Amino acid sequence: MPRYFTSEHEWIDVDGTQGRVGITDYAQGQLGDITYVDVPAVGAVLAQGGSAAVVDSVKAASDIYAPVAGKVTEVNAALADAPDLVNSAAESDGWLWTMELSDPAQLTALMDAAAYAKLLADL
C-alpha cells in the first residue's frame, strides 16, 4: 500500500480510493506531549489542504490538514483515551482518520517517502 506525505507533515496510506491519515513522527516530535486530538466527524467532507483535525499538545494547538479531498469514513477511537498514541506511534496506531478519496489524482501533488525524507533533511 503506497504511502504519501505532505509538506505539512501528514501521511496518507492509500488502497484504491480508501485512505488512512496521520501525522509524521517528525511532526509529533515537534508538537511535544499530545494531550488531546480533535478528530473530524465521520461523514465530514474534507477539501484538500483544508483544516480537518486539531492536535493539542502541552505547547500549542496545531491544525492538521487533509492531504486530499474526500469523505471521512472512520476516526481513531483509541485517541479519545490515549491521545499520546500519536506521540508513541504517529505513523501506525496513532492514525487520525480514514477517508474515501473523491479525487485520487490529487495524490500526484504529494511526496513519496524519499522526497519527504529529503524535505526533512533540508529543514
Place this chain on the structure above:
Amino acid sequence: MVPFAGHMMPVQYEGIIAEHMWTRQNAGLFDVSHMGQLLIASPGADQAPAEHALEALLPIDLTTLGLGGQRYSLLLNDQGGILDDLMVTRWPGGFFVVVNGATKTDDIAHIAARLPRDVTLTERNDHGLLALQGPRAAEALASLGLEPAAPGIVTVENLWFMQAGPYRWNGVELHVSRSGYSGEDGYEISVPAAVIAAFADALTAHPAVRPIGLGARDSLRLEAGLPLYGHDLTPEIDPITAGLGFAIARRRRTEGGFPGHAQIMTALTDGPTKRRVGLSVTGRMAAREGAVVMAGDTPIGLVTSGGFAPSLDYPVAMAMVDAAHAVTGTELSIDVRGRSLAAHVVPLPFVPHRYHRKGIA
C-alpha cells in the same frame, strides 16, 4: 531551543509532561539567567536612602523586612498599573532585586530615572540565576556542601521560604534564597557566570535533579496560580484586579507614597470591575491566551494564560473576567476554535503550594 527575552533558551529536554512531573516529585533545575539581577544601594552601612527610594516605587513595607528577608512586590506606573513583578531581598549592602527578563531593560530605565543621587542601581550581569525546585531540592542543594558565608546564616536546608543568605561553594560566593515560581519548595541561586556551568553540573549530578525547560516552567507556575508578566499582568492591570492585594503592604495603604496609590485604594474600596480568576476547563481541549470567556451569550473576559495541567490531567486557565462573574463555582464557557468549552471558576492555586514556610513542619 527558542529565542526568549533576548536569550536562546530550551523549551524542553525530555518532554514537558515528564519534566513537569519530575519537578513535582523530585527536583528540577531551571536556568533563569535571562532574569535581571539588580542591586539598589546607598553608600555606607545605612541603607535608609535606598530603602526610601524603593518604597517610592513599590507598595512594599521595607521597615519590616529584616536582613536576608525576601518579599514579592510590584513595579507600578502612576496609574497603579503593573510594570513588572519582582522579588526584593535585604542584603547588608543594599537591596537585591530580581526582575523579569523581558522587562529588565525597561525596569532599569524606569528605576534609574527615579532614584535620588545617593542611591545607585547596579545590574549584576556577571551573575547567572538558577532555580532548583521540587520536594527534593533541599536534599540536593545540601549535598553540595555550601557553607554559610556570613555570621548567623543557617545552612541552606534550614532556610525558610522567602529567606536568603550568602554561601560559599568551592571558594566562590553564591547567593541562595528559598523561593521560586513553581509552587514547590526550592531555591533561587545567584551564581557568578564563571562558575555557573560547573555549579549546574554539580547539581544535575545528584540523582534527584534533572534540567527543566521553559515549557514545564510555564505549566508549573500555571498550576500554582502564579501570574506571568506580560500575559496575566500588564500595565493596564492594577494589583487589586490582578488578585495581588497582598502585595500592597498595610502601612503603605494608609501612608501612600507609591505610584498609583489613589487608584489602587479606589479599587480596594469599591472593588475592581474585573478580576483574575482560575478556570477549570471541562474536557481535554486547552483554552489559551486570548480565548474569549462567555457567560451565556455575553463575552465577559479573556483567557490570559492557559494550557493542559499535567498534575491534574485536565486543562486549566487564568482569565481576566468581569467581577460579577468571578465568584468561585460560576459556570462559564470559553470559545476555542469555534468550539464552546465548558468551564467554571475555581480558587487559585489549582495545585496547592508546598513551600517550606516558617512555623510549618
